[in-house]
Amino acid sequence: MNDFRLPLGSYVETFVEFITDTFGFIFDFIRAAFAGAYDGVQFLLGEPPFWAIMLVLGVLALGIRGWKFAVGSVLGLIIILGVDQWDYAMDTLALVLVASVLAIVLSVPLGILAAKSTLASNIIRPVLDFMQTMPAFVYLIPALLLFRVGVVPGIVATIIFAMAPGVRLTELGIRSVDKEVVEAGQAFGASPWRILRQIQLPLATPTIMAGINQVIMLSLSMVVISGLVGAGGLGAQVIASLNRIDIALGFEAGLAVVILAIFLDRITASLGSANSTGFIGGVRRALRARRVTDEPASSADTASVPEPARI
Amino acid sequence: MTESIHETIAVKADHLYKAFGRRPHEIVKKLKAGKSRAEISSLGVAAVIDASFEVKQGEIFVVMGLSGSGKSTLIRMLNGLWETTSGSVTVGGTDITRVSAKELRDVRRKSISMVFQHFALLPHRTVIDNVAYGLEIQGMNRADRLAKAQTIIDLVGLAGWADNLPSELSGGMQQRVGLGRALAADTDVLLMDEAFSALDPLIRREMQEQLIELQAALGKTIIFITHDLNEAMFLGDRIAVMRDGRIVQIGTPEEILTDPANDYVAQFVQDVDRARVLTAASVMEPVRAVITKTAGPRAALRTMRDLQTSVTFVLNRDRSFAGIVRDRDVLKLVKKGETDLRGIIRDDATAVLSETALVDLVEPSVESELPIAVVDEKNRLLGVIPRVTLLAAIGNVSTNTGALPVVMPPATISIRAITDILGDTVDDMPIDAEGVRA
Known part of the structure; x- marks a missing residue:
């Protein structure tokens, strides 16, 4: 029995080495692109003084959810600042933003493809299962080999880890759009692309946004793990506290992660629901109301024609 | 009535078959060889079996049958939403079973529109944008299509509701929007799939009467699917009675009532309100x-x-x-x-x-x-x-x-x-x- 050994691990190792040697230039390119994107976002978040960032995030919170959430957000950010984790938090935020934007850009089209084609769905589903259940640390190893130490392996591992719910919920959202409404589009001669754009995507938006919310949450949890490969930010702080068994630092860095997570979750969750309660939702409603009264034909009708009884 | 109808054929179905299953063509082959629907049930389901009929221009043609009789499948083959397994459908001179997807879309834009049982409105669009949907797909510019949609909205009795969302309307009003959307597209043929079945009886009666008025005014060819015999008798110039995928009788309401083709039809028409159907x-x-x-x-x-x-x-x-x-x-x-x-x-x-x-x-x-x-x-x-x-x-x-x-x-x-x-x-x-x- 002891002689039986499947050398799967060494096969994968050989394969990764082969890839590194042969396609090194491609990975160098990806590395440069991701690193550039991260540096850009990190610059935007890290360079301005903390109060400017707080102001921007506070206004964002006000616009999307309302004043209560804005006050809470600013209080949370002040706590991060107070426990001296501000710079690390901004690094982590930059990582999360870059990784989740890339994950969304990849996962939504894949989800659309899976919804349109049963064959594609049958291929994509097991791959997603694999990606989701493989222990997250394992992605770090090939990523480390391919992209060397730094933020890029962290971003790549995060994308792979966080993509799955984006694909799944996009597929689910599109597939669960009322069949009759899609048929209506077809019956009036709309092209498949037009049906996707005007019927399926708008109606699937709440589900897709739930997927995007999940992508961002998973990104955040993976970004912390990426501290292991030198991605920096709050992840590095958590790992340092683990190495030194530093309870104080561990709690403070961990709390900063939680505050960021709550902020990102509430923001993206609100974007998903059609009637956001915040300032932007209010503006949207006001605009619609104005359009109604602006249209001369319909306002004239409302005045002259008695409203039919609501039956 | 019959004399005034032009004898142009608007829609023609010729030996239509639709089978669901792994090998639909084999099912159709067996059906053509004389096997019954029950005999092929191990292979799949034969939804429509050998349906042939012609609908004249300006006629209200009702397809009547209980649920599972294949009428919804049949209507979806008439505009190519579902592919036919065998047979052909001709709409305004085009055999839509033989054209490309692009040409089929063209036929749907210009010749045949549809009203759905559960309205199938676009919930994120206002009433007027829903009514203008067909025109938008036809490529009409925004100002023109909104102007036309407004006249249709008035026609179907929804004046004043143009800027509401469908969810703010009652069922009867939503179906008026559905009807308006189909009328605005200005196609010769209107398919109506159990269009009034989801409405309560009073509203249904009102909609039926309005449909007849609109038909008289606009001269559309209407193919109407229903499971309600009284509705079929009230609306139909001619009625096709379906049972188990087959058309068992085609005739005017009076012919069906006074001369049923078999016991099934006879039993079916027993409960009909004869006083409303029979004429002097x-x-x-x-x-x-x-x-x-x-x-x-x-x-x-x-x-x-x-x-x-x-x-x-x-x-x-x-x-x-x-x-x-x-x-x-x-x-x-x-x-x-x-x-x-x-x-x-x-x-x-x-x-x-x-x-x-x-x-x-x-x-x-x-x-x-x-x-x-x-x-x-x-x-x-x-x-x-x-x-x-x-x-x-x-x-x-x-x-x-x-x-x-x-x-x-x-x-x-x-x-x-x-x-x-x-x-x-x-x-x-x-x-x-x-x-x-x-």
Whole structure:
């Protein structure tokens, strides 16, 4: 029995080495692109003084959810600042933003493809299962080999880890759009692309946004793990506290992660629901109301024609 | 009605088959070889079996069947939403089973639109944008399509609701939007898939009446799917009855009602409201007691004596209906020796057009003991409907009772008396041969 050994691990190792040697230039390119994107976002978040960032995030919170959430957000950010984790938090935020934007850009089209084609769905589903259940640390190893130490392996591992719910919920959202409404589009001669754009995507938006919310949450949890490969930010702080068994630092860095997570979750969750309660939702409603009264034909009708009884 | 319809074929279905399963073509092959639907059930489901029909331009063609009879599958093959397994569908001259996806979309834009059972409106668009949807796909610019959509919104009775979202409307109003969307697309053919089934009965009736008005005004060809026989009878110029995937009978509502093709249809039509479907023309009986106005009182009296009635119908020279004369009046006239009937013609007999529904005959029938006269558009007398015939028709009893005495009011003067008077007075005028009509 002891002689039986499947050398799967060494096969994968050989394969990764082969890839590194042969396609090194491609990975160098990806590395440069991701690193550039991260540096850009990190610059935007890290360079301005903390109060400017707080102001921007506070206004964002006000616009999307309302004043209560804005006050809470600013209080949370002040706590991060107070426990001296501000710079690390901004690094982590930059990582999360870059990784989740890339994950969304990849996962939504894949989800659309899976919804349109049963064959594609049958291929994509097991791959997603694999990606989701493989222990997250394992992605770090090939990523480390391919992209060397730094933020890029962290971003790549995060994308792979966080993509799955984006694909799944996009597929689910599109597939669960009322069949009759899609048929209506077809019956009036709309092209498949037009049906996707005007019927399926708008109606699937709440589900897709739930997927995007999940992508961002998973990104955040993976970004912390990426501290292991030198991605920096709050992840590095958590790992340092683990190495030194530093309870104080561990709690403070961990709390900063939680505050960021709550902020990102509430923001993206609100974007998903059609009637956001915040300032932007209010503006949207006001605009619609104005359009109604602006249209001369319909306002004239409302005045002259008695409203039919609501039956 | 039928004469006014152009005999152009708007939609033609030719030996349509639709089978679901792993090998649909094999199913169709077996069905064509004479196997029954039950025999192929291990291979899959045969939803539509050998459906052939032609829908004329401007006609309301109703496909009626219970759920699972294949009617929804059938309608979806007519605009290519579902591919046919075998057979062909021709819409406005194009065989849509043989065209590319792009050409099919073109046919749908220009020739055939659809109204759905659960409305299928775009929930994120306002009423006016929903109504304009078909026009938008046709490529009309925004200002034009909104202007046209507004006229359609007024037409379907939704003025003032243009900027509401569908979710703010009741079911009946939402279906008006669905109907408006199909009308705005301005296609010749309208497919309506159980369009009114999700509405409550009062609204449904109202929508049915409105549909008929719109159809009369716009002259659309409508193919209407329903499981409600009364709805089918009310709307349809012709009805196709489906059962287990097959069309078992195609005919006018009256044909289906009076001459069902088999026991299934007969059983089905048992519960239908016959009084609303049957027309005066379909139950009327030949007029026996009838004379022309110029025949004179002696001829009238002779007719009444022979038929033992107290009343006879009088026609003008052009055979149009003039009224009735009663035996007592005629008797007086004969006694006085006058020869002109005109003075005693009464107009207390009700005359109705031949297409009047029986339900509208009940009241006049109650009010007068005289049979109701049935006339055509030119007021020519076609037949009569005595009360007993009306009752027999509504109650679905055989009308061939042969009991003529109850058909006309019985004579009020004895035959002997009449014969005596006819004998006493001089037979000064020959009976007009035209005076008596069988």
